[in-house]
Amino acid sequence: MSTVTDRRPWTLGPTGVTVVLAALVIVAAGVALLPVPVALRSLFVLPVLVLVAGHSVTRLVLGGHPADGILRAVAPLLFGVLSLLVSVLLLAALGLSIDTASIALGADAVTLLLLLAARGPTLLPHVEPEQSGYERVAWVGRATLRRAAGVVIAALVLAAAVAGAVALRPVPVESYTQLALTEPTVLAGRPLAARPGGPVTIRWTLRSYGFALTDPRPDEQVTIGGVPVGQLFPAALPPVPDTGNGPRSDAVSRQDGSVGFTAPNNAGLYDVRITVTSADDPTGQPSLLVVTMEVQ
Amino acid sequence: MTAMELDLPPAPEVPAKRTLPAHLLLSWPALVAAAAVGTLIVGYSYRLSAAGAAPNAYYAVFWIGMLLGVLPVGARIALRSTATADRGWAVALLGALTFMPKYLRNPTAPAYHDEYAHWREALDVLGTGHLFQVNALIPIVQFFPGTSALTVALQRLTGLSMWSAGELVLFAAHMLALFGVFVLARAHLRTARAGAIAALIYGLNPSAIYFDTQYAYEGIAVGIFVWVLAFASLASRSTGRTRITYTISAVVCAAGCVVTHHLTTLFLVMILVIVAVLVTVRARWTKQPDPAVRTWWLVLGGTVAAAATWLLTIAGATISYLSPYFGGSVKQLSAIGTTSDTSRVLLAPSVQPLWERGLTALAPVVLALFCLRLLLILRRGAHRDLRSDTLALMAFGLVYFPSVLFLLAPSGAEGARRSWAFSYVGLALIGAYLLERRSPSKHVRPAWTRPVALTAALAVLLMGNVGGGLNDPYRFPGPFRWGTDTNSASAEAETVAQELAAEVGPVRVVTDRYTALQLIAYGGLDVAAPSTGFPAWELLQKPTDPSSSLAGMLYTSGYDYVVVDIRMGEQAAFNGDNFGSGDLFFGKPTPMAYLDRLDDVPWASRIMTTEHLRVYRLDLPLIGRTLAGGS
Numbered sequence: 001m002s003t004v005t006d007r008r009p010w011t012l013g014p015t016g017v018t019v020v021l022a023a024l025v026i027v028a029a030g031v032a033l034l035p036v037p038v039a040l041r042s043l044f045v046l047p048v049l050v051l052v053a054g055h056s057v058t059r060l061v062l063g064g065h066p067a068d069g070i071l072r073a074v075a076p077l078l079f080g081v082l083s084l085l086v087s088v089l090l091l092a093a094l095g096l097s098i099d100t101a102s103i104a105l106g107a108d109a110v111t112l113l114l115l116l117a118a119r120g121p122t123l124l125p126h127v128e129p130e131q132s133g134y135e136r137v138a139w140v141g142r143a144t145l146r147r148a149a150g151v152v153i154a155a156l157v158l159a160a161a162v163a164g165a166v167a168l169r170p171v172p173v174e175s176y177t178q179l180a181l182t183e184p185t186v187l188a189g190r191p192l193a194a195r196p197g198g199p200v201t202i203r204w205t206l207r208s209y210g211f212a213l214t215d216p217r218p219d220e221q222v223t224i225g226g227v228p229v230g231q232l233f234p235a236a237l238p239p240v241p242d243t244g245n246g247p248r249s250d251a252v253s254r255q256d257g258s259v260g261f262t263a264p265n266n267a268g269l270y271d272v273r274i275t276v277t278s279a280d281d282p283t284g285q286p287s288l289l290v291v292t293m294e295v296q
Numbered sequence: 297m298t299a300m301e302l303d304l305p306p307a308p309e310v311p312a313k314r315t316l317p318a319h320l321l322l323s324w325p326a327l328v329a330a331a332a333v334g335t336l337i338v339g340y341s342y343r344l345s346a347a348g349a350a351p352n353a354y355y356a357v358f359w360i361g362m363l364l365g366v367l368p369v370g371a372r373i374a375l376r377s378t379a380t381a382d383r384g385w386a387v388a389l390l391g392a393l394t395f396m397p398k399y400l401r402n403p404t405a406p407a408y409h410d411e412y413a414h415w416r417e418a419l420d421v422l423g424t425g426h427l428f429q430v431n432a433l434i435p436i437v438q439f440f441p442g443t444s445a446l447t448v449a450l451q452r453l454t455g456l457s458m459w460s461a462g463e464l465v466l467f468a469a470h471m472l473a474l475f476g477v478f479v480l481a482r483a484h485l486r487t488a489r490a491g492a493i494a495a496l497i498y499g500l501n502p503s504a505i506y507f508d509t510q511y512a513y514e515g516i517a518v519g520i521f522v523w524v525l526a527f528a529s530l531a532s533r534s535t536g537r538t539r540i541t542y543t544i545s546a547v548v549c550a551a552g553c554v555v556t557h558h559l560t561t562l563f564l565v566m567i568l569v570i571v572a573v574l575v576t577v578r579a580r581w582t583k584q585p586d587p588a589v590r591t592w593w594l595v596l597g598g599t600v601a602a603a604a605t606w607l608l609t610i611a612g613a614t615i616s617y618l619s620p621y622f623g624g625s626v627k628q629l630s631a632i633g634t635t636s637d638t639s640r641v642l643l644a645p646s647v648q649p650l651w652e653r654g655l656t657a658l659a660p661v662v663l664a665l666f667c668l669r670l671l672l673i674l675r676r677g678a679h680r681d682l683r684s685d686t687l688a689l690m691a692f693g694l695v696y697f698p699s700v701l702f703l704l705a706p707s708g709a710e711g712a713r714r715s716w717a718f719s720y721v722g723l724a725l726i727g728a729y730l731l732e733r734r735s736p737s738k739h740v741r742p743a744w745t746r747p748v749a750l751t752a753a754l755a756v757l758l759m760g761n762v763g764g765g766l767n768d769p770y771r772f773p774g775p776f777r778w779g780t781d782t783n784s785a786s787a788e789a790e791t792v793a794q795e796l797a798a799e800v801g802p803v804r805v806v807t808d809r810y811t812a813l814q815l816i817a818y819g820g821l822d823v824a825a826p827s828t829g830f831p832a833w834e835l836l837q838k839p840t841d842p843s844s845s846l847a848g849m850l851y852t853s854g855y856d857y858v859v860v861d862i863r864m865g866e867q868a869a870f871n872g873d874n875f876g877s878g879d880l881f882f883g884k885p886t887p888m889a890y891l892d893r894l895d896d897v898p899w900a901s902r903i904m905t906t907e908h909l910r911v912y913r914l915d916l917p918l919i920g921r922t923l924a925g926g927s
């Protein structure tokens with residue numbers, strides 16, 4: 001929108017500008033609380049809350065018509081960012097939880113307060129806003145539209161170039177397996193307990209990254225104190241797709257399994273080595289777990 | 297507000313004729329096209345480096361792309377015929393171009409040391425709903441919530457990923473810094489051209505393109521810092537209500553700086569002290585009252601009050617955090633004269649091509665020539681045309697030269713590099729003043745000499761400063777290389793962090809400094825910070841069980857897990873060490889037998905394993921017990 005000094009059709013008076021800005025701020029907070037697409041939130045909610053707050057502070061600081069065009073153009077971004085920072089710090093100072101609702105409402109409240117402070121006089125009936133330095137705003141003219149279109153096209157060209165440059169980078173895919181023990185006793189920091197000659201079962205989970213597991217029965221081997229165990233009771237569930245634990249996890253498959261064997265007859269501390277080898281593993285190497293077992 | 301209030305002379309912009317080729321080459325479609333093609337070329341250089349191409353090749357391609365984008369914009373900024381609004385758009389394009397290399401370096405996730413820390417901090421703030429979360433990687437980050445507060449606010453309002461929200465904040469801060477310098481220089485040197493040239497020079501400072509565009513608190517704070525100086529400068533040139541509002545704006549910006557970054561606040565106070573003192577001294581010397589005196593002291597007072605309040609109520613740990621850097625670096629610098637043990641070697645052997653290293657050495661020379669030229673001009677009486685605060689800011693720029701010396705001291709190198717983002721404000725003013733000044737020359741030179749010389753100087757500063765900033769693994773993506781903060785990151789470490797956190801929660805872990813970044817960032821794990829008093833490296837770097845004192849510290853502090861990346865046994869760390877300055881195998885791989893040893897002791901159970909990583913659960917009370925033989 002462009003600022004004009006003369007009265008034209010399709011212009012909005014200072015009071016109208018204030019009301020429109022206030023309405024935009026309220027709608028923006030509402031949209032922030034709704035499950036709307038990221039693009040809409042990024043292109044509407046953020047600019048409205050930041051730039052209206054920034055515009056208000058700029059007006060308070062610079063008055064109606066700052067001489068420096070660059071300052072007038074950039075100050076709303078600076079003050080908008082600072083207003084957002086103040087909103088969150090205020091939430092923290094008040095002991096409120098920082099979440100979507102509090103941020104949206106907090107930023108909304110701060111922006112409305114700033115708007116009121118900056119443009120409050122335009123809402124008073126006995127004040128002549130246009131004589132107090134409050135501008136009328138004209139609807140977008142053809143020249144402004146042409147300029148804005150040029151800026152948008154330039155931004156799109158640069159964004160496309162950035163996207164192209166990002167796409168040029170090869171995305172390395174690491175293919176490997178991750179074998180994890182799922183024995184609560186050991187995870188709690190205690191040795192695996194067994195009775196002499198008693199049965200022992202160790203459970204594990206195998207995850208694959210960068211490739212899918214298909215081998216239904218991976219090879220399992222166990223040594224106790226360096227000696228291979230002859231009689232094993234291996235068990236494994238079929239591999240299933242795994243979504244992983246993190247947003248960037250590339251886990252493809254997951255396979256749960258266990259191995260059973262008989263504990264040594266003599267009491268003492270033993271190191272138990274369990275190797276699991278999936279036929280699908282691109283490294284071809286067995287995965288090793290080592291557990292301390294106390295037989296008593 | 298009137299021009300008189302701003303103390304600005306009538307606009308001295310002198311439109312000059314532009315020749316047809318220049319008109320076409322520097323038209324907006326050409327500038328945008330050059331920037332776009334330059335961006336693609338920079339992206340291609342990263343493709344080459346990621347694929348392990350020869351450094352000469354990817355460095356050359358990178359600079360072809362950057363120069364293609366930046367030089368035409370620089371020319372458009374410097375042309376006398378460019379309109380003020382166009383200069384503004386050119387500075388905006390420059391901002392996009394100087395932000396682009398770091399963005400393309402790691403567009404989707406953190407890669408720099410400090411980025412991991414701030415990204416984790418933002419995630420923890422979002423997860424808990426409260427600021428001031430303990431940060432295992434950079435503990436002091438906890439007390440400066442500006443970055444996490446803004447990132448979380450943007451993330452919640454837009455729904456972008458936390459990383460993208462952080463990048464958006466940094467992009468805004470980068471733009472604000474350039475435009476802040478624009479406004480600052482315009483206030484001091486009185487023309488938009490000078491302002492834009494100052495922004496151009498500042499945009500080439502050694503920290504601008506990689507360091508201050510990383511997702512960390514300094515980049516954001518610098519964007520605000522510049523505006524403190526800009527508003528203070530505007531206030532000192534204004535009267536009445538305008539002066540008051542500008543002064544308040546400067547103090548508000550200073551407060552924003554205070555809650556965001558400690559070192560930036562420190563430099564801000566230093567600059568304000570220098571300016572306030574010099575302005576006062578000159579006013580008394582000349583016996584001419586200068587209204588700027590009061591303004592600068594007010595802004596200084598407001599800044600110090602905000603910083604002191606923050607330090608006393610929230611961030612008391614800052615003093616103990618920063619003091620070793622200053623004390624240590626001064627000691628090390630003085631020790632360099634007597635011993636070579638602690639010294640650093642400028643432009644030490646690296647993959648950086650010789651020609652870029654030469655330009656790195658040349659950049660301070662170019663700046664020195666600029667400064668010498670300024671001194672000559674001032675000697676002839678030009679200082680009478682410049683106000684005291686302008687001269688004071690220019691004088692602060694000269695801090696750049698002694699700071700280069702601190703690169704030789706291990707503790708001071710980081711501080712020296714970081715000072716450049718601030719001293720360059722003064723250097724930008726000096727450069728803009730010299731380029732804007734029209735002096736009748738006694739010598740008649742061909743018309744092309746000045747543009748060619750300036751373009752060459754611009755290229756030297758751009759290439760030399762970037763070369764003097766961060767090292768190769770920080771600047772370029774590459775194949776896996778053990779012992780770098782950036783290129784040691786692996787999907788394996790990331791998924792181990794995620795799975796470990798999912799299985800046992802945010803436990804305390806001992807690991808090397810590179811794996812630590814992944815464990816903290818992706819798992820929220822609490823990683824030990826080894827030191828001579830807490831030599832946790834002994835777990836992996838000695839052929840014996842940990843001493844009873846170390847075992848006691850580990851046990852009582854709850855460090856129950858050890859994560860080992862066996863690649864530390866296959867190659868020496870690029871940075872030299874795996875556990876900081878106390879590393880027992882500096883410059884060497886850790887013996888693999890020491891790493892394998894953990895599989896043979898009763899007090900450690902290997903509970904998770906990947907191709908290269910091993911996770912052990914410690915049961916330290918079992919130290920001293922022996923394992924029985926086979927069944």
